[in-house]
Amino acid sequence: MNDPARDLTGWTIAFDLDGTLVETAPDLIGTLNRMLAARDIPQMPVEAAQHLVGHGALALLRHGFQEAGAPWRESEAQALLEEFLADYIEHIADFSRPYDGVIATLERLAARGAILCVATNKRTDLSVALIEALDMTHHFAVICGPDLVSARKPDGAHIREAVSMSGGDPARAIMVGDGAPDVQAAKSAGVPSVVVSFGYTPIPAKDLGGDVLVDHFDQVEAAIDGLIAEVRARRSI
Structure with a gap:
């Protein structure tokens, strides 16, 4: 019997790092x-x-x-x-901190059965060092910089390969990011995307073309739920 408390089992959520999870x-x-x-x-x-x-x-x-x-x-x-x-x-974590709502959201998503990973254009060793310094490593199945994949964002291979390395299915994944490379990689990988408006992008976040735009990390979970509901509805037709 499926556990209703783990309703995100089988889904992988890939997160960008700088400007999405952490203010770096x-x-x-x-x-x-x-x-x-x-x-x-x-x-x-x-x-x-x-x-x-x-x-x-x-x-x-x-x-x-x-x-x-x-x-x-x-x-x-x-x-x-x-x-x-x-x-x-x-100086990697002198002032860098996770955005408000990040830790609680990651904990809730994991408790619901989602696999969490990081897909970032920041080099893997630097990403790992930062995430370790902030005591966030245990939240992620994989921390995947561009040196671990065949092509970096905006290529969709970055998301697909990061999800696969996490033990997830690239056909059941969502990308959460703050910039054009994240949205473009998601489109290339054929996965939905959530865009946070508080990150680092020269293009206004609302113009990036993501599927859902959120203004606070507390809204990410609901955005993911909505996107998964849409995917399930399409696949049931």
Whole structure:
């Protein structure tokens, strides 16, 4: 007999990390600003640089330097990236915190039988370090950065492979994210998406094309329930 309290059994919820589960901009931009200061370049306010977050460390560094007016040479990119990562890992959870409602929502979804995983464009070792520092590791079956999959978001392979690695079925998955790569990857993977409005995106969240838009993480569970109900209704026709 099915346990009605575990009505999400068989479903996998994949979450983006930066700007979705955790507010990471203060520490990421903090590292960028320390690098800029070391080169006598004016620092960037966190609010003005949040749109740089979510596309990976190298993209953040490249565009951050360019927007701050710092010289950028691709021939020096690897050395600058290594400098960035060395500093960031030392400050990875100085100010980064899960958004309000995240922990309670993850606990409720897991209690209802859902598999939870992370599908992020943040490198896996950095993602694991951050999630461990915030004591969130036990919530997730897999923490999957772009180095663990055949293609990163916005490619749907990132979601499909992360879900499969979690022991889930990519045909019964939902993506929760804050940016265009999340929505595009979900569409490519053929899964519904929930978009949070409080994350890091240069495009207004309402214009990203996700299936449901929420303004607080407390609304994510209800959004997931609605999407699953729609999927079940379509498949019963």
